[in-house]
Amino acid sequence: MKSLKIGVKEEKSEECYAIPDWETLELPKPVLRRLRVKPLSWFKKNFNWADKYFNEQRCENFDMVATYRPYHFNGTEFGLYIYARFFAALLINILETTGLSLGKAHAFALECVQSHGAFHYLVERYAERGTRSCFALGRTSALSHYPRYKKEVYAPMWGTQDCIEETLANVYLFQNHPEWDEEKRRYVLQLYARQRDGYGQAAELEPNALSAYYTRLEKSIGGQGTQTLEQWIRLQTPFRADRFPIYLVNDDLENSKFEEILEIIFPSCLEFEPQSEKKFNPLKLT
Ligand SMILES: [Zn+2]
Numbered sequence: 001m002k003s004l005k006i007g008v009k010e011e012k013s014e015e016c017y018a019i020p021d022w023e024t025l026e027l028p029k030p031v032l033r034r035l036r037v038k039p040l041s042w043f044k045k046n047f048n049w050a051d052k053y054f055n056e057q058r059c060e061n062f063d064m065v066a067t068y069r070p071y072h073f074n075g076t077e078f079g080l081y082i083y084a085r086f087f088a089a090l091l092i093n094i095l096e097t098t099g100l101s102l103g104k105a106h107a108f109a110l111e112c113v114q115s116h117g118a119f120h121y122l123v124e125r126y127a128e129r130g131t132r133s134c135f136a137l138g139r140t141s142a143l144s145h146y147p148r149y150k151k152e153v154y155a156p157m158w159g160t161q162d163c164i165e166e167t168l169a170n171v172y173l174f175q176n177h178p179e180w181d182e183e184k185r186r187y188v189l190q191l192y193a194r195q196r197d198g199y200g201q202a203a204e205l206e207p208n209a210l211s212a213y214y215t216r217l218e219k220s221i222g223g224q225g226t227q228t229l230e231q232w233i234r235l236q237t238p239f240r241a242d243r244f245p246i247y248l249v250n251d252d253l254e255n256s257k258f259e260e261i262l263e264i265i266f267p268s269c270l271e272f273e274p275q276s277e278k279k280f281n282p283l284k285l286t
Contacts, residue, residue, distance in 0.1 A: 036264045037102055040095045043088075047261075053089035059194035061166070065090050066113035068120040072146050079245035080117040084261045085253055087113070091265065098187050106265065108184060110241070115176040118239040119169035125236075126229055127221050145222040153220045163198030164217045170195075170202030171210065176238055 043050070053060055065086040071078035087109065094105040128144035157163040170192055174185065192203035205213065214230035221229070248266060250258040 035102055035106055035267065038264065040092070043092050043095065047088055047092060049085070050089040050092045053086060054093035054191070059191055060086060060090070061195045061199045062113050062116035062170070063166075065109075066117055068117035070120070070124050070146070070150070072124065072144065072150075079247055080114065081247050081249050082113060083249050083251040084258055084265075085251050087248075088261050088265060094187065097190075098183050100183075111177055112173055112188065114241050114246075115173045115239065116169050118176065118243070119172040119233075120165070121244055122233050122236055122239070123165060123217070123221065123229075126218075126232055129232070149221045157198070159196055159198060161197045161201060164213055164220070166198040167201040167205065168213055168217060170199055171205055171213075172233075175234075 052058075064083070066080050066082040068080055069078050090112075091102075091105055091109050094100060094109055095102065098105065100108060124146050127146035127149055154163070154165055158166070173188055174180070177184075189203050192200055194200070195203075211230055214228065214233075218229035227235070248262065253261070
């Protein structure tokens with residue numbers, strides 16, 4: 001079974017941090033233990049609040065389930081922040097909608113949010129291509145295109161059909177998981193069809209339109225170098241889950257409820273088994 005870097009975090013607002021010392025960046029790496037196998041009826045009874053999400057009236061996007069926090073603004077605390085409540089709601093929705101077992105639905109839900117977050121991470125890395133040698137000097141932010149792109153392009157476009165990064169982040173799930181069967185693909189596509197502008201376009205994007213979308217995003221970032229954004233991202237794919245840290249966030253649940261979710265759905269979080277010999281280096285993109 002795959003092991004994940006998972007830590008537990010209290011929610012906090014996004015802040016700017018100094019450029020991190022990448023060599024010392026290291027997080028506990030627990031081994032994911034077996035899930036407590038429970039029937040769907042048990043989840044529906046005990047997590048009855050989950051019906052509020054992923055229903056006909058509203059459909060969460062993957063950023064609400066797990067938010068990628070860029071290292072440009074969050075330093076060593078960058079990574080994928082999974083919101084326990086939304087993740088549980090997504091898991092229950094998958095169990096209700098597909099015929100997957102709890103273990104398979106859990107792995108599928110993680111693949112969805114990791115791949116979506118991975119795309120945002122790769123866009124951030126692409127935006128500073130050519131500046132890699134300056135990381136150690138702490139000058140990344142000054143040289144990178146990323147902060148300008150995020151402020152002047154991404155933020156004003158978010159929630160509109162012009163938010164190409166979200167369209168492509170949704171499409172990236174299929175690029176990162178070509179092995180998914182028809183049931184998984186269908187599940188994700190019906191979610192996209194109900195998501196807001198920017199995200200929803202992924203449900204209808206024709207394969208031959210993909211390159212044009214990548215080119216639009218690349219131009220808005222101000223990319224440079226010999227590889228296009230599309231080529232570069234293909235080189236980084238498949239994206240391994242251990243390329244960035246993952247945190248679980250208690251989003252406003254009582255502690256006892258939060259721990260209940262952790263115990264059932266992320267049992268590894270209750271017992272950290274640090275593997276300090278392995279250092280995490282986000283610059284090692286092979
Ligand atoms: Zn997103």
